Amino acid sequence: MPGQPDLPDPAHADVDSMLSRKFGREVANYFSGSPLNRVSFLRADHGFISKAITHPSTSFLLLNDLAPLTSDPSHLAYANHDDVRKLIGNNPFEKTEQEMISAYNSSITLPLVLFLGLDETKKDGFEHGIYSGTPFFAIDVTPKGSVEKEAQSVIEEMKKRGLAFAEGRLNMTLNAPEAAIFAQARALTDWNARNPFCGGCGQPTLSINAGTKRVCPPTDIASLPTVQGGATTTEATPRQREACVTRKGISNLSFPRTDPTVIMAVVSHDGKRVLLGRQKRWPPHWYSTLAGFCEPAESVEEAVRREVWEESGVLLGRVVIHSTQPWPYPANLMIGAIGQALPDGEKIHLEHDPELEDAKWVEIDEIEEALRVGTSGLGEAAGSEYKEGGLRLPPATAIANQLLRAVVGGFLDAGETSKI
Incomplete structure (x- = not known):
């Protein structure tokens, strides 16, 4: 059984300040202290996210039924783009968010791909304007829907390499920085899995903003039966979905909850x-x-x-x-x-x-x-x-x-x- 991991270092513990003298240094708890800069404002930047997902240096954390891929109880293991291409394709962010919404097809299961952030301490050639570092993503590889076969293939390949998905309710033996990375990935993956339907109208939702928002699209190109004049027909063109309160007012979005x-x-x-x-x-x-x-x-x-x-x-x-x-x-x-x-x-x-x-x-x-x-x-x-x-x-x-x-x-x- 591994020993208890170290806790994350407090932020700026070596910097003297009025507040630190008065209240002591900041306390950092386990699952905090991520080494990644989330650059959350870039999640909707199509140029940035498309380049980051395909860069050779990019690291992918895989989660199977919320269990993270690990090399041992203290360390996460990461896949590269070639490892997951069969599941997510060459670039799951090839389309802009608006194009993804317009082409929404509720009959197709899209693997959940989350952008976690940049490790700015690692300079592996990825740059986007003034931002650089190693991009980190998380992918839900739980076998389900129309990608069940592809997801299972990725899982089996990881197991052949001697890696394991750390099952169990808690993963509290990970080293502190990677525990924080896992915490972010798990919370977002779980939220997306719990919100496949819109809270306003009950219709299926679509993940956007690199996994941190869900939208209720106004149309659907799925070949779903609809009733017209008493007869069941199958539409070949996008059909208008039922009206939804989320498409009125400020935004058509659902955000992760904490x-x-x-x-x-x-x-x-x-x-x-x-x-x-x-x-x-x-x-x-x-x-x-x-x-x-x-x-x-x-x-x-x-x-x-x-x-x-x-x-x-x-x-x-x-x-x-x-x-x-x-x-x-x-x-x-x-x-x-x-x-x-x-x-x-x-x-x-x-x-x-x-x-x-x-x-x-x-x-x-x-x-x-x-x-x-x-x-x-x-x-x-x-x-x-x-x-x-x-x-x-x-x-x-x-x-x-x-x-x-x-x-x-x-x-x-x-x-x-x-x-x-």
Whole structure:
């Protein structure tokens, strides 16, 4: 079993600034810190995207049923253009977006191709104006629809090379930079797979903007049966699709969603204990910080207070944001916070929301010891110094771990420099 990967480096950690002196350096969590410049404004640039997809240096991350292609548990593996040509063709972006929409055919399965960004540290000859670097794309090679045979062929070829698609719910053994690349690719692939139909009219949608938008085309050239005058006919020319609300107003687009989620380390009013909870499905002695989804028209601070009260009955006063973590299962942004209980609000009761099996206040020194010897991924063994029956906590790749380290590290200490 590989060891836990390093976390991404904080941005500009070596640069002195007023904010870093006041609040400490930025905290970077696992799944963040991508080495790629997304250059998102170039996704709709037909000249750029067409040149990038066919360049000899371009790297393609393949996902089969959301599992990434890997060379080992710590490293992704990449295909080149020749490897995927049989699936995506020479240039899937040969047509402009408007031409793709006009030629839309709902009976043809187009492989999903996502532009992820440029690795500007690698100068392999690709240039577009002032931008240069190695282009990175992701391709959904899940066998399905009219390209099932081609996709299966690509998968088998990768397996012949000794590569593997890393299956499982979590891929948290990847090195930090590639974990961030995978997180972006997985979240976008999953979103496209979950949105094959328009939310406005229910008709099939088309992926555009290099995989980051979906459109409801006004016409369809598929040979689909339609009813005219009581008789079924097959149209050979593009037919007008049913009216759709997305074709009115500002835009005819559907964008990827990200669901904000709060996760919080809750300290007692005297700062000497931390509130932890556990779910029934977790292994024995395993606890973590509380978490929950933000609701519409609710601030992050309000969501933290509400979720803590609903799950544990504890009432919070001051709430501060610590750091955030992308969580691509399927598309969450974990907003890490630290909250402090009110002096008369520390009583625990689980009668509101039955989500937790247990919740308890834990002394700081017990948490500190558990962070030292009792962390691991779910289902994995703790450190060699762990004694059975001791507290178990999430690994460093989880933002819950980082929040608890901030608490035991003295973020509550008075002074000019914060340790958050």
